[in-house]
Structure formats: structure tokens, C-alpha cells
Amino acid sequence: xxxxxxxxxxxxxxxxxxxxxxxxxxxxxxxxxxxxxxxxxxxxxxxxxxxxxxxxxxxxxxxxxxxxxxxxxxxxxxxxxxxxxxxxxxxxxxxxxxxxxxxxxxxxxxxxxx
Amino acid sequence: xxxxxxxxxxxxxxxxxxxxxxxxxxxxxxxxxxxxxxxxxxxxxxxxxxxxxxxxxxxxxxxxxxxxxxxxxxxxxxxxxxxxxxxxxxxxxxxxxxxxxxxxxxxxxxxxx
Numbered sequence: 001x002x003x004x005x006x007x008x009x010x011x012x013x014x015x016x017x018x019x020x021x022x023x024x025x026x027x028x029x030x031x032x033x034x035x036x037x038x039x040x041x042x043x044x045x046x047x048x049x050x051x052x053x054x055x056x057x058x059x060x061x062x063x064x065x066x067x068x069x070x071x072x073x074x075x076x077x078x079x080x081x082x083x084x085x086x087x088x089x090x091x092x093x094x095x096x097x098x099x100x101x102x103x104x105x106x107x108x109x110x111x112x113x114x
Numbered sequence: 115x116x117x118x119x120x121x122x123x124x125x126x127x128x129x130x131x132x133x134x135x136x137x138x139x140x141x142x143x144x145x146x147x148x149x150x151x152x153x154x155x156x157x158x159x160x161x162x163x164x165x166x167x168x169x170x171x172x173x174x175x176x177x178x179x180x181x182x183x184x185x186x187x188x189x190x191x192x193x194x195x196x197x198x199x200x201x202x203x204x205x206x207x208x209x210x211x212x213x214x215x216x217x218x219x220x221x222x223x224x225x226x227x
Contacts, residue, residue, distance in 0.1 A: 006157075042203065042217045043158070087222065092157055096213060102148060103207070103215050107157040 004107030023093035137204035145208030
């Protein structure tokens with residue numbers, strides 16, 4: 001499976017600011033996903049990022065808060081906007097490639113908002 | 115909609131003990147089933163998967179069998195090690211969920227020497 005890298009690995013941010021998280025895959029993949037993992041919790045899907053179209057957001061997540069870009073088949077970004085302490089979580093990107101029945105995850109971005 | 119239910123943790127075992135982590139699912143059709151592992155401070159790694167009924171996924175001594183009649187995918191290991199201490203997530207994906215991964219709540223495993 002393709003290698004997926006995510007950065008930054010962690011950050012501490014001031015409330016009211018924004019952070020952009022980058023996810024790079026070393027080969028072309030069809031679908032990429034962004035997840036949030038709140039402290040001690042499971043993973044919740046934020047949105048599906050498809051190249052050439054707008055991201056599809058899950059219930060409870062909106063584009064103004066979590067804008068996503070997918071400029072090509074190997075790269076995506078997630079921005080966490082106007083952050084508050086409640087946004088402190090691990091954010092993970094993932095991809096599903098053609099013929100791959102196991103989704104691969106990036107190492108995650110541990111975000112702390114103070 | 116589709117969902118996954120896991121046994122609550124933490125599960126605490128002594129080294130070399132037998133491990134079972136229960137996972138049941140609700141889904142329309144025939145989803146693929148997965149176990150992911152998250153070691154402390156790390157991201158998620160695919161542990162094993164099964165894509166159809168009666169398939170057995172296995173990796174690193176862990177096994178799970180896709181049981182459609184009981185809608186279950188229980189994770190087992192015959193002899194756990196301290197290095198197996200992690201959080202284990204059961205998940206499913208299928209056409210009903212638009213091929214998005216749906217996760218269970220996770221089960222923390224702590225193995226004592």
C-alpha cells in the first residue's frame with residue numbers, strides 16, 4: 001500500500017487562530033478521509049475529500065470550520081479554523097485506494113488549543 | 115445505519131494470557147470488517163481484515179473470523195505480550211456506509227509482565 005505522511009505531528013495553538021494539516025500520499029489514491037479523535041474517544045469522520053469536487057462533510061461538521069482542499073490525487077489539507085479548546089484532538093488523514101480493502105492512516109496530528 | 119459495538123475496556127491481562135475482544139456489527143448487506151490497533155502516542159495501523167463471511171483475518175498472532183450468522187468479528191490471541199498493550203478498534207466498511215470506515219468505541223488492552 002502507498003505510504004501516507006502527515007504534518008505537523010503536533011502543535012499547540014492559541015484560541016481564535018487556524019491550523020492547516022497536510023497529508024501526502026506517495027501514489028495516486030481515489031478517496032481520502034479526515035478523522036477526528038477526541039481525547040480517549042474513538043474516531044469520527046469529518047469529511048471525505050475527493051479530487052476535483054468539494055469535500056463531503058459528515059453531520060456536525062461544516063466547511064467554514066473545517067475547510068478541506070484536494071488539489072490532486074496525492075495530497076489533501078484540512079484546516080481547523082477559529083480554534084477553541086474543544087478542538088483539541090488528534091486529527092488523522094486516511095486513504096482508500098482502488099483494490100485496497102484496508103484503509104491506511106497517517107500518523108496523526110495532535111492538536112492542543114490553549 | 116451501520117454500526118459497530120465493542121466490549122468496553124480496559125482489559126487487563128498477564129503476559130501469555132489468552133485474549134478475546136468482542137466485536138459485533140449491524141449492517142445492511144456484506145460489509146468488510148477490520149481490526150485496527152493504536153499504540154500509545156501513535157496513529158492507527160491495520161491489524162487484520164476480512165471481506166466476506168467465514169473469512170479469517172490473521173496477523174502477528176491475532177485472529178478474527180467474520181461470522182455473518184452472529185454478526186461478529188471477535189479478536190483473539192493465544193498468548194499476549196506486554197508489547198500488545200494498545201487500543202484496539204473494530205471497524206466496518208461497505209456500500210451502505212458509502213465505503214467510509216465506521217469505528218467501534220475502542221478497547222484498551224493492558225498487558226502486565
